Amino acid sequence: MEMELWLEKAQVLIEALPYIQKFNGKIIVVKYGGSAMVDEELKKNVIKDVALLKLVGFKPIIVHGGGKEISSWIAKVGMETKFVNGLRVTDAPTMEIAEMVLGRVNKSLVQLMQSNGVKAVGISGKDGGTIKVDKKLSNGQDIGFVGDVKEVDAGLLNTLLENDFVPVICPIGTDDLYNTYNINADDAACAIATAVKAEKLAFLTDIEGVYRDPKDPSTLISELTIPEAKELLSSGNVGGGMLPKLNNCIDAVESGVSRVHILDGRIEHCLLLEFFTNKGIGTAILNSLEKRYYHE
Ligand SMILES: Nc1ncnc2c1ncn2[C@@H]1O[C@H](COP(=O)(O)OP(=O)(O)O)[C@@H](O)[C@H]1O
Numbered sequence: 001m002e003m004e005l006w007l008e009k010a011q012v013l014i015e016a017l018p019y020i021q022k023f024n025g026k027i028i029v030v031k032y033g034g035s036a037m038v039d040e041e042l043k044k045n046v047i048k049d050v051a052l053l054k055l056v057g058f059k060p061i062i063v064h065g066g067g068k069e070i071s072s073w074i075a076k077v078g079m080e081t082k083f084v085n086g087l088r089v090t091d092a093p094t095m096e097i098a099e100m101v102l103g104r105v106n107k108s109l110v111q112l113m114q115s116n117g118v119k120a121v122g123i124s125g126k127d128g129g130t131i132k133v134d135k136k137l138s139n140g141q142d143i144g145f146v147g148d149v150k151e152v153d154a155g156l157l158n159t160l161l162e163n164d165f166v167p168v169i170c171p172i173g174t175d176d177l178y179n180t181y182n183i184n185a186d187d188a189a190c191a192i193a194t195a196v197k198a199e200k201l202a203f204l205t206d207i208e209g210v211y212r213d214p215k216d217p218s219t220l221i222s223e224l225t226i227p228e229a230k231e232l233l234s235s236g237n238v239g240g241g242m243l244p245k246l247n248n249c250i251d252a253v254e255s256g257v258s259r260v261h262i263l264d265g266r267i268e269h270c271l272l273l274e275f276f277t278n279k280g281i282g283t284a285i286l287n288s289l290e291k292r293y294y295h296e
């Protein structure tokens with residue numbers, strides 16, 4: 001019996017081999033946010049998974065959020081949180097808190113990565129002029145210092161990757177006048193994945209994946225081509241935070257990222273399950289021309 005268990009373990013490792021070969025040296029962007037970020041145990045596991053991806057030869061980049069933590073600090077100082085169409089209304093004091101909180105989250109992720117024996121460098125989009133933005137309006141409405149990514153300069157990120165560091169980036173950028181802006185972390189991840197020509201972009205979120213019918217979890221979609229994703233968006237069955245997320249996925253694939261994944265960050269080791277098993281979990285968004293390799 002014991003031997004059988006050992007063989008099973010070996011089988012799991014061998015199943016990972018083609019994926020390790022396929023992604024060796026390839027850039028993988030992980031957008032990390034939501035519940036998986038608030039729960040300390042899940043957080044440790046996510047970082048362990050990314051450390052493992054790095055140590056088997058992938059080139060991971062983490063783009064993180066921290067929306068829940070920003071809101072909790074805004075409440076602590078007696079201010080009000082306001083969102084319009086999924087974006088935080090960011091006046092000057094809110095920007096100040098968001099930058100402080102995201103900076104702290106950033107360093108805590110770096111610290112965890114270092115404790116797993118992987119060198120990490122935490123930056124914001126300000127460092128090395130990485131993220132340049134224009135002011136973003138929400139349906140014509142002024143929502144303060146919220147940035148629309150205009151340009152990503154991948155120079156610093158490439159330097160870090162070439163020197164064996166895992167870059168950890170928080171979603172803050174500057175406009176042409178060097179004012180500070182708050183960026184939705186999904187938008188930042190999508191722009192960064194495109195700029196570094198990532199092989200994959202994985203969004204860790206608070207739901208299993210994309211549902212055909214959001215009221216019926218049995219309608220989870222495991223693979224969506226771009227035309228299918230566009231059709232689903234126009235069906236009106238995608239709402240809330242999934243709407244901008246799916247639009248970002250389409251943008252990323254259309255700009256050259258081979259595959260985008262929406263994964264349930266509440267599942268322990270979801271990244272390993274997605275990257276190293278034949279079935280994969282969550283929803284994959286892929287170019288319609290690409291072979292659906294889970295079915296090969
Ligand atoms: N068709 C759908 N499939 C999956 N989720 C959906 C769908 N339509 C709306 N949603 C909502 O979108 C949410 C995910 O977006 P969001 O909360 O913004 O994620 P995050 O905070 O991780 O960026 C889900 O929790 C769900 O309530």
Ligand SMILES: CC(=O)N[C@@H](CCC(=O)OP(=O)(O)O)C(=O)O
Binds near residue numbers: 088
């Ligand atoms: C403009 C805007 O809304 N910015 C986000 C940035 C953080 C974020 O996106 O965090 P999650 O990915 O954890 O939601 C915010 O202030 O909440």
